[in-house]
Amino acid sequence: MKTAAELQTLLRQIDHKGYPAYKDTRGKYQFQQYILSIDHVQGDPFAAPSKVSLIVPGRVAGFDRACYESHVRKIAFQDYLLRRMAAKIRDFSFKAKGSGKSGLLSVSHPGQEILERSACTVNTGTGDLTVRMEIGFPANGRTINSGELAKILFDFLPVCVRQTLLASSCPKDGLEKVLFLADDQQFIREELKKRDLVAFVANGAVLPRKSGVSPLPMKEAVAFVSPSSMEVTLKLPHLGELKGMGLKKGVTLIVGGGYHGKSTLLEALELGVYNHINGDGREYVITDDTAMKLRAEDGRSIQKTDISMFIRNLPNGRDTKAFYTEDASGSTSQAANTVEAMEAGSEVFLIDEDTSATNFMIRDELMQRVVSREVEPIIPFIDRVRELYEDYGISTILVAGSCGSYFHKADCILQMNKYRPMEITELAQKEAESFPYTLGAAPKAEKPDFTRVVKRDAAFAKDDRIKLRTDGVDGFSVNREEVDLRYVEQLVDAEQLTALAHMLKYMKLHDFDGKRTLGQAVEVVYQRMETKGFGAFCGSDRGEGDGGAVPGNLAIPRRQELYAALNRCRELIRI
Numbered sequence: 001m002k003t004a005a006e007l008q009t010l011l012r013q014i015d016h017k018g019y020p021a022y023k024d025t026r027g028k029y030q031f032q033q034y035i036l037s038i039d040h041v042q043g044d045p046f047a048a049p050s051k052v053s054l055i056v057p058g059r060v061a062g063f064d065r066a067c068y069e070s071h072v073r074k075i076a077f078q079d080y081l082l083r084r085m086a087a088k089i090r091d092f093s094f095k096a097k098g099s100g101k102s103g104l105l106s107v108s109h110p111g112q113e114i115l116e117r118s119a120c121t122v123n124t125g126t127g128d129l130t131v132r133m134e135i136g137f138p139a140n141g142r143t144i145n146s147g148e149l150a151k152i153l154f155d156f157l158p159v160c161v162r163q164t165l166l167a168s169s170c171p172k173d174g175l176e177k178v179l180f181l182a183d184d185q186q187f188i189r190e191e192l193k194k195r196d197l198v199a200f201v202a203n204g205a206v207l208p209r210k211s212g213v214s215p216l217p218m219k220e221a222v223a224f225v226s227p228s229s230m231e232v233t234l235k236l237p238h239l240g241e242l243k244g245m246g247l248k249k250g251v252t253l254i255v256g257g258g259y260h261g262k263s264t265l266l267e268a269l270e271l272g273v274y275n276h277i278n279g280d281g282r283e284y285v286i287t288d289d290t291a292m293k294l295r296a297e298d299g300r301s302i303q304k305t306d307i308s309m310f311i312r313n314l315p316n317g318r319d320t321k322a323f324y325t326e327d328a329s330g331s332t333s334q335a336a337n338t339v340e341a342m343e344a345g346s347e348v349f350l351i352d353e354d355t356s357a358t359n360f361m362i363r364d365e366l367m368q369r370v371v372s373r374e375v376e377p378i379i380p381f382i383d384r385v386r387e388l389y390e391d392y393g394i395s396t397i398l399v400a401g402s403c404g405s406y407f408h409k410a411d412c413i414l415q416m417n418k419y420r421p422m423e424i425t426e427l428a429q430k431e432a433e434s435f436p437y438t439l440g441a442a443p444k445a446e447k448p449d450f451t452r453v454v455k456r457d458a459a460f461a462k463d464d465r466i467k468l469r470t471d472g473v474d475g476f477s478v479n480r481e482e483v484d485l486r487y488v489e490q491l492v493d494a495e496q497l498t499a500l501a502h503m504l505k506y507m508k509l510h511d512f513d514g515k516r517t518l519g520q521a522v523e524v525v526y527q528r529m530e531t532k533g534f535g536a537f538c539g540s541d542r543g544e545g546d547g548g549a550v551p552g553n554l555a556i557p558r559r560q561e562l563y564a565a566l567n568r569c570r571e572l573i574r575i
Contacts, residue, residue: 001028001035008154011146019044019142033060034161036153039549042137045100049134051551054161058127062167067179068122075116076182076275080175082120083110084164085131092156096148101136103148105156108553112215112282113274113492114182118499118534118554129165132552180238181283185275187236188286195246198348198395199269199287200234201226202244206281207261207268208419217281222261222419229423230412242284245421250411251385252397255428261419262399263352269397270350270490273558288395291348292341292560296330296357297487301570304452309384309445310335310360313377320377321449326570330357331378336567338381342394343450343519344563349388351381352399362403383442385409392447407432454512454521468501470494476501478508481571488564495555499534500565502554506537507566522562529556 007029014021022041029036033056040051068074089105096103108119121130138148163169188200201207203225208218226232226245234242247269254262272287304322311320311332328336334357341349353361361381386409388394400406407413413428414421470476475485476497483504485491503525511521528536534550557565 001030004029004031008150011150014144015146017144019139019144021144022137045098045102045139045142049101049104049106049136052133052135054131056129056161056165061127061129061165063127068124072182072186073179074122074124076114076178078120078122079110079114080178081165082108082117085160088160088164096138096151098138098145098148099141102138104136107131107133108495111493112276112280114277115493115555117495118550119552177278181278182275184236184239185286188234189289191234192286192288196249197246198249199247199272200244202242202284205285207264225420227421227423244284248412249395250389251409252412252414253406253410254399254414254416256416258401261416265416266350266352266399271492273490288348290346291350292346293350293489294334294337294341295355295487297333297337298330300328300333300568301326302328302336303567305336305339306448307332307335307339309339309448310379311377331360334360339448340563340567341560342448344560346560347394349394349396351396353401353403362405379442382406382409384445387445404432404435405437408437450519452518453514454516454518456512456514466505468505470498470501473497478505483565483568485565485568488561491561493555495553496557496561499554500557500562502538503562504565518566522559526559
């Protein structure tokens with residue numbers, strides 16, 4: 001490892017040279033309080049910025065091991081430091097001048113959700129902190145301006161480290177508040193399992209968002225208050241007593257008039273699989289972390305998925321136990337989404353009638369009398385929803401605005417009235433007696449076949465220049481193959497999609513061996529991550545693997561989203 005003084009000498013030597021001379025700066029340099037690692041140097045001042053890491057030894061950072069003693073605390077701690085770093089770096093970005101991206105200082109900017117990100121990590125053994133960021137190395141035209149880079153490296157970055165990554169500069173009460181919230185959120189998740197609940201929504205929670213494009217809480221929104229019949233009391237380790245609505249396992253129906261808050265509640269439950277920051281309004285909205293939002297998705301590809309639980313006896317004779325299509329209909333796509341969620345281990349389905357295929361969800365009595373069950377290949381969800389719970393342990397939370405037939409299937413019926421929830425189970429089921437659901441039972445479903453084996457693709461392995469690109473939260477591409485994830489609604493951050501692209505690339509080269517099933521391949525990735533972290537699928541900080549140093553723009557997705565991405569590949573995986 002070189003010294004900071006050697007880096008200063010090198011910068012003076014390459015000043016006013018052509019931009020490629022910046023490549024000589026790659027390597028690690030010992031500064032007073034941290035190690036600066038220049039991992040990748042951009043080839044041009046107008047190209048993507050250079051990649052840099054700051055490594056602060058645990059003995060210098062000085063944080064107590066209690067900050068990262070549990071996994072949930074570790075993620076919250078990393079998130080807290082990253083937010084502080086992001087706020088401080090904004091003060092210095094573009095203070096150094098030059099052409100193109102010269103002077104840019106950038107680090108991941110987390111949203112309302114607390115995710116495990118590669119931008120800031122802590123080594124639980126040593127307490128060492130690593131922050132990965134981007135810097136636009138300054139130039140005039142394409143001529144190096146190393147004096148401006150020296151400002152960044154020797155003036156700006158030391159201030160950022162000193163004021164954000166050292167225990168002495170972190171307000172104790174602020175850090176404690178973050179860690180205590182993480183403990184309390186984890187406590188609620190554990191209580192859900194103990195109490196046979198699938199979700200908890202605290203009294204006082206603010207569910208509406210500022211706007212359709214802003215995840216911030218709406219000002220002056222109606223605060224959530226649980227119906228008394230569904231209220232549970234939790235005694236959290238730090239906050240103490242907290243009351244709110246507990247949604248039990250089974251089939252829950254959310255009804256009400258338009259614009260009364262049905263979908264708002266469901267959207268909060270969707271994102272309750274993640275922990276949220278203080279002040280979000282949904283800090284104590286906690287959902288079973290396997291919950292999956294299901295919807296129709298016209299046009300998606302389906303890769304030999306067993307959808308026979310819902311669709312069988314197609315007139316063209318196509319095999320629905322290994323159904324394949326490049327252009328799914330609304331009903332077949334929702335059937336595939338449902339079965340794939342089962343394969344991914346989801347124990348809760350979240351469904352909104354508005355985004356579902358009508359013929360997948362329900363066929364009314366008149367239609368079934370005119371078009372008999374014998375000639376209809378679709379077995380609607382209403383005929384499987386009880387079976388899913390009673391035979392497979394999968395609960396359903398369904399928003400319904402127009403179909404009352406689900407009253408006959410529900411364990412709990414919740415009405416939203418001006419954003420206020422009321423339990424109306426007894427009333428609704430009494431009224432349903434006047435509209436009996438008299439149709440015959442659907443034939444018992446066989447357990448779906450989850451033994452799809454992913455084949456090796458020799459042509460892919462020969463390509464040593466695999467290009468990855470992320471399109472916000474809409475999808476990603478590997479080389480020229482697009483993976484459309486617009487309707488995988490629980491993906492909340494572009495960094496999750498970037499991680500998915502890296503995971504798919506690694507799995508295609510190493511895990512798809514023609515022997516493992518899709519599920520086994522997914523499990524192998526998550527088992528590796530337990531010991532290697534992000535290095536399990538995109539190289540490591542030692543420069544090993546197929547990606548060199550870990551990039552700073554990754555966020556770990558859930559298994560459910562990795563399954564969803566793999567299942568939407570048209571050409572990238574072969575089953």
